[in-house]
Amino acid sequence: MQLDSCNVRLVDPERVASVNARMPGEEDIADTADVFGLLGDPRRLKLLVALLDGELCVCDLAAITGLSESATSHALRLLRAHRVVAVRRDGRNAFYRLDDAHVRMLLDLAVAHTEHTDAIHPERSKG
Amino acid sequence: MQLDSCNVRLVDPERVASVNARMPGEEDIADTADVFGLLGDPRRLKLLVALLDGELCVCDLAAITGLSESATSHALRLLRAHRVVAVRRDGRNAFYRLDDAHVRMLLDLAVAHTEHTDAIHPERSKG
DNA sequence: TGGATATATGAAGAGTTCTGCAGATGTGCA
DNA sequence: TGCACATCTGCAGAACTCTTCATATATCCA
Numbered sequence: 276m277q278l279d280s281c282n283v284r285l286v287d288p289e290r291v292a293s294v295n296a297r298m299p300g301e302e303d304i305a306d307t308a309d310v311f312g313l314l315g316d317p318r319r320l321k322l323l324v325a326l327l328d329g330e331l332c333v334c335d336l337a338a339i340t341g342l343s344e345s346a347t348s349h350a351l352r353l354l355r356a357h358r359v360v361a362v363r364r365d366g367r368n369a370f371y372r373l374d375d376a377h378v379r380m381l382l383d384l385a386v387a388h389t390e391h392t393d394a395i396h397p398e399r400s401k402g
Numbered sequence: 403m404q405l406d407s408c409n410v411r412l413v414d415p416e417r418v419a420s421v422n423a424r425m426p427g428e429e430d431i432a433d434t435a436d437v438f439g440l441l442g443d444p445r446r447l448k449l450l451v452a453l454l455d456g457e458l459c460v461c462d463l464a465a466i467t468g469l470s471e472s473a474t475s476h477a478l479r480l481l482r483a484h485r486v487v488a489v490r491r492d493g494r495n496a497f498y499r500l501d502d503a504h505v506r507m508l509l510d511l512a513v514a515h516t517e518h519t520d521a522i523h524p525e526r527s528k529g
Numbered sequence: 530t531g532g533a534t535a536t537a538t539g540a541a542g543a544g545t546t547c548t549g550c551a552g553a554t555g556t557g558c559a
Numbered sequence: 560t561g562c563a564c565a566t567c568t569g570c571a572g573a574a575c576t577c578t579t580c581a582t583a584t585a586t587c588c589a
Contacts, residue, residue, distance in 0.1 A: 284565085286459045286495060294452045294466055303516040304451070305444050311512070312442030316577085317428075317435040324431070325421045332413045333536060339421055346578055348537055367535045367586050368413060377515050381508065385438070388504050389430040411535085443547085460566060473548055475567055494556050494565045531589090538583070546575075554567070559560100 313357060314381060318342055319350050323359070323373065323382055330363065330372035440484055441508060445469055446477050450486070450500065450509055457490065457499035 285291055299307070314320055321340045325331060331339070337347040351371055354360040361374035373379050412418055426434070441447055448467045452458060458466070464474040478498055481487040488501035500506050 284461045285465055286462050290456075290458065291462050291465055294455060294458070297455070298448065298451060298466070299513060299516045301444075303520070304448050307512045307516060308442055308444040308447045311438050311447065311508075315435055315439030315442040317432050318577090320435045320438065321425070321431050324425060328421060328424070329417075331417065331421070334411045335413050335418050338412055338418055339425070343579075344536075345538090345580080348535095349577075352537075364536095364585095369536060377511075380511065381438075384504075384507065384511070385434045386426060389426045389434060393430070445547090470549070471566075472550080472568090475565095476548075479567075491556095491566095496566060532587100533589105534585100534587080536583100536585080539581090540579105542577105542579090544575105544577080546573100548571105548573085550570090552568085554565105556564080556566100558563090 309357060310378060313354060313359060319354065322350055323378065324386060326360065326371060326373045327382055330370040332368045332370050336371065436484065437505060440481060440486060446481065449477055450505065451513060453487065453498060453500045454506070454509055457497040459495045459497050463498065
């Protein structure tokens with residue numbers, strides 16, 4: 276067992292060094308974790324999946340997710356702050372749409388994965 | 403403006419119906435959100451990125467992430483409970499590895515995205 | 530202009546999450 | 560067997576998150 280510069284025990288210092296060399300910077304990790312975190316809430320996730328097909332207004336999003344309109348608006352504000360969605364205002368309505376290609380990719384992948392899982396294990400679906 | 407079965411205003415009832423028809427079930431949404439949620443913590447994310455190249459023991463993971471060994475162990479326990487990682491015990495050491503192909507895909511995609519973003523905006527990197 | 534509608538916002542409370550601490554478990558070696 | 564080491568676990572406090580409620584803003588229409 277060896278010690279590193281901070282006096283921590285290491286089993287495989289070479290692997291640790293090579294992993295550290297490949298590791299994205301703290302800021303990249305934080306940004307990426309932020310994105311995953313936004314997708315990590317079932318209601319926000321449902322909002323975003325709803326937007327995969329195109330823009331929807333706040334009240335329709337509220338109806339789809341089962342959230343109150345206030346909660347929907349708060350959620351959308353957060354997503355807007357992170358530039359995951361964008362708004363188009365038309366009269367009294369606000370139409371939200373997905374505005375992040377990376378997030379769209381992650382959502383597509385996730386939805387495809389649940390469909391694939393359902394194809395193998397249909398009993399798990401829509402319980 | 404129309405009202406749906408629960409007396410909620412709807413702007414575009416047809417779109418709402420078609421989105422609802424495509425929407426994965428609540429359970430699938432919850433499971434998917436769980437996975438994203440696990441990736442949504444920067445320390446856990448760093449743990450998992452470290453494991454992309456192969457297994458590592460708890461103390462090496464602690465050194466890489468800068469977490470205490472206790473916090474590392476707690477995080478790994480959570481990941482283990484969700485079958486995202488698996489353990490191999492060798493004497494006193496516990497070696498963890500990624501054990502979920504879907505999570506690996508998400509991680510690869512995310513790392514590739516940060517590298518791509520860095521290529522376009524190098525000033526954002528490793529600040 | 531005034532009232533109704535659609536959305537946005539701030540504050541506060543309930544609930545959840547993460548970490549450190551202390552102690553438990555299990556392994557290896559003298 | 561007894562001690563050191565590596566990891567695990569329950570608990571409790573701190574920090575964060577999400578929702579609701581009340582209110583604000585902005586738009587449309589009469």
